[in-house]
Amino acid sequence: MKKNVAIIAGGDSSEIVISLKSAAGLSTFIDKERYNLYIAILKKNEWIVELPDGTNTVIDKNNFSFQEKGVGKKFDFAYITIHGTPGEDGRLQGYFDMIGMPYSSCNALVSAITFNKFVCNNYLKGFGVKVADxxxxxxxxxxxxxxxxxxxxxxxxxxxxxxxxxxxxxxxxxxxxxxxxxxxxxxxxxxxxxxxFIAGTEVTSGCYKTKEKAVLLPLTEVVTDNEFFDFDAKYNGQVDEITPARISSEMTAKIQEETSRIYDLLGATGIIRIDYIIQATGEPVMLEVNTTPGMTTTSFIPQQIHAAGLDIKSVMTEIIEDALLRRK
Known part of the structure; x- marks a missing residue:
């Protein structure tokens, strides 16, 4: 029997517009032959599921269930793509842990740590990760x-x-x-x-690990004429995103290894993305860790998966099945 998968979008911050775009992207990436997909939109005072007939139905927060054509249904898995509160800061992860729902991203503690840039950077600094003051x-x-x-x-x-x-x-x-x-x-x-401010070449590094393997994705180089990689650069095309990045194989390997190390230091799960600046001295400085990276059709992670020669539906299946296996 096909499992019911909820793509969790929405949130309580300005990033809701990006979250909804990521949900639309994920709905094309996840294998519909294998899973029944639903988009669940969570806002502060409204949790709903979009049904295949175009209508919406309310989610029962007691167990994250819903009604479809008079029949009660439950989800088997949640793919969280809320950027901001409550999906990126650990609150939703804590809720899902309490009701026993497997999900795609890091646990509540790791999500809370990485969502707080100052806490995350100073935590990792204690392990020798180079960060900006x-x-x-x-x-x-x-x-x-x-x-x-x-x-x-x-x-x-x-x-x-x-x-x-x-x-x-x-x-x-x-x-x-x-x-x-x-x-x-x-x-x-x-x-x-x-x-x-750290001057240099900006790159971003994606990574995911399952019980079977670790996948270090090709780096993306971020080039923009804007003052920095701002909203317009990210979402309105005012940027060149070059995958793989135009850096040496040695530097690529160094950053990928650091991404893998940070993944383990945090105890991360699912796909994460870490941003860096490579200084003129050749020393990479970590900017921040993203545990719910954007998943629009043009986002970094889909670009990197494609550049790696991987099939994104297979990657999504690996993420889902690994999380389900960990819950058994």
């Missing part, structure tokens, strides 16, 4: 401009500490821009991170 601000907390510039230099980045898709992010090039940039970032979240 940063300062964290909590809601209502101020920063002295002179002290920040003295420590981090200019330019520097100001962004929400928990969030993605570059919402609320500013590249600050002068001291006079700092306070406005902090206010802009606080509009997106309760914590803000001020981060040292």
């Amino acid at each position: 940063s300062i964290r601000l909590f809601g209502g907390e101020s920063a002295d401009t002179d002290e920040v510039v003295s420590r981090l230099g200019l330019p520097l980045f100001v962004k929400p500490n928990v969030g993605g898709s570059s919402f609320g992010t500013t590249k600050v090039k002068s001291a006079g821009q700092l306070q406005e940039a902090i206010a802009h970032a606080f509009a997106e979240g309760e914590e803000v991170i001020l981060e040292q």
